[in-house]
Amino acid sequence: MYAVIETGNKQYLVNKGDTIDVELLQVEPGKKVNIENVLLISDNGHVEIGRPYVKTAKVEAKVLEQIKGEKLTIFKYKNKTRYHRKTGHRQKLTRLIIEDILLSSSKKAESKEE
Secondary structure: OEEEEEEOOEEEEEEOOOEEEEEOOOOOOOOEEEEOOEEEEEEOOEEEEOOOOOOOEEEEEEEEEEEEEEEEEEEEEEOOOOEEEEEEEEEEEEEEEEEEEEEOHHHHHHHHHO
């Protein structure tokens, strides 16, 4: 079973037990989060695509830690004007472990009838 979720305006393909780094979520380490922005879910060959989200699906995850990503260097340069600026930053991230992918059974029954 896998799902495609959206958080921080980015999409992630996740399986149960995966560890992913997402943009900063204001949740303390050790707490659980429910991600309800599920774009696609697949369960034993049965694929359900949301419009835009699958309403009956959610992904449960646990916050492992708050971290910083790799350092990015930004270099601005204009030719022949002696202008250059070098700056950088490190993005704040939240490390999640996917504990469960849930899809309510009532929606499955409706999909199989159609």
